[in-house]
Amino acid sequence: MSSVTAEDHAPPPPAWREGAIHSAYARIAFVLAQKLGLRVDAQAPTQARLLPFLDILPLLDALEVKRYPQRGATLGELIPAAAHGALGYAVVSAATIGQAMETVARFASMRNRLFSYRCVANARETVLSVRPRFEMRGYRPFLEVATTVTVFKMIQSLADSEAVSQMQFDATWSTELRVPGSIEMCHSRRVSALRVPAEVSRLPTLTADAKLYASACQSCEEELAILDGSVAARLRAIMPDEEDGWPTLVEAARRFAMSPRTLIRKLVAEGSTYQSLLDEAKGEMACWYLRSTQLPLSQIAAQLGFLDSSNFSRSFRRWRNMTPLAYRKFGYRLTGTS
16 A cells, blocks of 8 residues: 555545536446446436536546547547537527537536637637636546537537538647547647638528527526526535535535525525535545545545544445445446446
């Protein structure tokens, strides 16, 4: 066993604990893992919500994405327009290619907050750029490939082959990482982006539908408002807080300038409870420490606010249906396999 360093005690970056990727995409990634015959030390998510980056790490590790970032292209190709929810309907019903690109930039954060999106148009071209929102370490190439392939595939599907041939795909990765498709690729660029000539961006889409577009955009606005105003999401972001503390219900309510009763009522309205969010956050952190460090159980228990390792082990068994030591040694198999 390797020696414990000061870095082992540090929790993952705060951004890794915030909702970042929709569970629909994670479920499709599980399908990819199954197709590849890989074992995943996690369970496929069932609830439709934004998952923290921390929550999908076991899946990314099972897919060996640091070693095979090109699997991001395979995942991107697997994701259908329907997986994007209202965003997908808004994009495919946009009046023009340029409007579809602007719609992605406007609403993509409702499904994928790993990256930020910007659409800029001038007299020469319209550019949709994709930039990481936080440090992803060795996971970035896979995630950036998957995201850009998914997004750009949506845009390309709206145009005929002649229009697509005039588009350019700027990629931050080198030519060693190949992405299938007919679009012109420029590698080792500073920012990943889709460049579309101005005359092409003004072309009508093949599936334009003004009524559907207006309805889908309204749904996107409503979903974004819910996500950005979600009390559960705000609560997840402070579990733990900057001092690695785990706020009680009373402390959390005070920080949100509301009474505990009001906080409880708002969480119930969102289909959640304080205890379920606390268990979820501690379970994610526990798995991080067990997978990524050699910290003894007693120290992990202390990091998670437990009085001793026995209490921690009982809680972990309730969260993951196995002991912490079993998880550290074996993990558990992909849902649906023996």
